[in-house]
Ligand SMILES: Nc1nc2c(ncn2[C@@H]2O[C@H](COP(=O)(O)OP(=O)(O)OP(=O)(O)O)[C@@H](O)[C@H]2O)c(=O)[nH]1
């Protein structure tokens with residue numbers, strides 16, 4: 001019997017007929033009737049002292065003092081079933097089960113006092129994610145004695161039980177109470193009050209043959225049990241026993257119907273390895289709240305050999321269930337608490353981990369990959385990680401407070417990997433890279449860089465900074481609200497990431513989209529009301545003018561227009577508008593999608609809404625993307641809706657509006673037919689990081705801007721279509737953009753920084769400029785384009801011969817910004833027009849950003865890396881200062897000549913001149929420079 005089922009019974013040699021009750025886990029077939037529920041309590045939060053029954057307290061009576069039960073040490077105990085003393089031989093009073101898992105609410109608890117023997121009780125976990133069924137049973141003294149002597153229970157340890165039932169004779173226990181009192185421990189008094197104390201004490205009660213006394217072994221009490229809880233014993237307890245299947249037929253057959261052979265397709269329980277055929281699997285596994293487990297295995301830890309299959313569905317499940325169900329089950333299987341890796345299975349430097357340590361390990365920037373139970377060694381200084389007795393398998397984040405030994409000992413286990421700290425950050429060095437490649441040794445990822453940070457001196461730290469810059473180029477994307485920065489960010493994800501959005505992201509984006517769609521619907525309903533009022537007013541006006549209202553025509557008929565809806569839809573519409581106004585739209589999800597889908601469908605198909613939708617251009621609040629979703633409103637508001645990449649791209653509110661979002665990517669290699677060379681291949685190896693921050697995210701006076709001074713360039717995003725828009729205080733939005741642009745480009749953090757201005761929403765701009773003059777914005781009041789008479793096609797792309805008005809206006813706006821930038825910084829601004837909704841357009845703009853970075857790099861590349869390779873550690877400080885001066889000169893557009901002059905004037909060591917000067921005049925191709 002596994003320890004969790006250990007039940008403690010008193011020795012009752014003296015009374016063979018005595019009956020006692022206890023709770024065991026119910027393992028029979030599913031029951032058809034509703035089970036009474038035992039409500040959980042969280043004992044951690046309610047330290048409860050013992051409740052003493054209403055015994056007449058004699059002065060000489062010695063009442064045992066029971067300390068409050070503290071939270072169990074989760075490392076010490078796996079599972080224990082605690083039995084409270086029974087009062088009546090045929091009823092169970094109370095029990096509780098401790099489950100050692102990684103939650104704080106690890107206590108299951110219930111009360112069986114009112115249940116008959118054999119009756120089932122559903123035991124609910126505190127977080128309501130799992131429940132257990134227990135049967136109240138009664139056993140004879142004989143059986144209880146057997147249970148008492150059961151192997152799995154080591155009475156002397158006292159650890160498997162919190163409460164022990166005893167008879168009068170067993171008085172050699174130190175803190176046993178009076179033979180007249182009944183105590184209950186770690187149980188709220190309110191609940192304990194259900195104990196029929198009278199029953200316990202009243203000897204005249206026929207049910208009670210003998211008064212009972214209880215003693216309690218507190219988990220962490222210091223009442224002499226400490227020695228008993230030796231470390232070894234505690235460790236012994238955490239060995240989890242593999243659960244055996246309930247039934248087993250002939251070899252290869254289904255464990256439930258006993259049909260089939262080993263070739264029959266079967267689904268396997270990840271706990272007990274029971275195999276079920278497709279006819280039985282759903283019956284045997286139920287709704288699978290913890291994935292593929294028999295109903296009776298729910299709550300049990302998985303068989304560790306099956307960890308690899310967690311979350312990987314079988315073809316059988318896919319056939320039996322729909323996609324959504326399979327995904328939910330797989331998600332639960334991977335993420336539910338019961339299936340998480342038990343920390344005590346992982347030994348690091350000889351010591352088992354505790355929950356906190358495992359959490360640290362798994363959440364560090366560079367965690368071990370595919371962590372499995374076993375013995376590992378970990379070098380805290382270098383972050384080397386490997387299986388005990390083997391070479392390092394990868395480099396994880398260093399300085400994690402996990403495992404037993406210091407790094408010295410750990411390194412001793414694999415001395416070949418030990419490196420003196422004096423070497424500094426060695427991973428960037430070509431030699432190290434080569435050695436690692438030859439010996440198949442792991443190399444730390446860039447994210448595990450803290451290692452380098454903490455080890456290096458100030459001078460040597462600059463070296464990897466240069467190298468780092470060359471491998472991960474950071475690009476800051478900024479723009480004021482509505483400029484389209486988040487759409488560009490999302491486009492980058494979709495364009496350059498293999499998996500742009502994770503399952504979880506998609507799930508939350510789905511809710512966002514559905515909320516948005518309700519919002520758009522609300523705007524339509526608002527518009528409908530307005531249009532209805534307008535047409536009614538018009539009707540009445542016309543009616544009073546043209547004809548007298550016909551005698552007998554009802555008021556109702558008069559007050560109907562194409563925008564009118566029936567009372568039922570009207571009340572739904574009123575409710576939705578009210579919810580929107582109160583800002584509670586999010587609160588009605590996800591129930592809304594289920595409950596209101598039919599109403600939404602009816603509403604959408606109604607002529608009144610369709611007519612309103614036809615006039616959507618008049619609804620100012622309705623964003624242009626709204627129609628994309630409203631066309632598919634019925635499909636989107638269904639529960640099984642799965643957003644496509646395009647849906648996500650168009651969705652508003654997906655990237656946090658004031659927060660920071662970043663994505664790492666490489667530009668994919670161009671297709672073979674495109675003109676690609678070695679440089680292009682090289683580019684696909686370079687990593688870029690796009691960091692998107694919205695204006696609000698910089699805080700007051702852009703105080704957080706300093707955080708981004710290590711970026712390689714800034715992309716500033718402006719919506720071209722803002723020129724005729726005004727903010728709430730009446731300021732033109734283009735002027736607000738201009739002001740924000742000035743703040744950013746003149747910020748000291750971005751001194752000498754390259755800027756690319758993206759003039760976004762070019763599609764809207766081209767369309768709008770035909771209707772609304774650009775001069776609507778006072779900054780553009782001198783825009784007087786010469787328009788060719790031969791201009792026939794407004795969308796012509798032939799910008800040189802016959803530019804469209806939109807193109808002319810774009811150039812004008814671009815020049816305005818360029819002049820502004822030049823006047824503020826004395827530098828050149830790069831500008832690109834973009835249609836944010838078109839991937840190609842965004843791709844072109846981001847590739848332009850890459851080119852700008854490259855030009856910038858190449859200008860600086862001439863000698864820096866070359867010099868750095870040649871100097872020794874002492875010369876490094878001087879070298880770096882020197883090179884920085886050259887770099888700044890070049891960057892500041894003083895030109896190469898000046899850079900070289902400085903090289904000559906400052907007179908670096910002679911051998912540098914010999915090495916460097918000749919190369920300074922040779923442009924090192926980007927890919928060569930990156931090898932250094
Ligand atoms: N027609 C058109 N719409 C665009 C374009 N770029 C963005 N939009 C839409 O403009 C709206 C605002 O774009 P976002 O990318 O969310 O703007 P933002 O800079 O993130 O601003 P906030 O969302 O306010 O933080 C969205 O509805 C986009 O779909 C474009 O080039 N053309």
Ligand SMILES: [Mg+2]
Nearest residue numbers: 486487652653
């Ligand atoms: Mg946005």
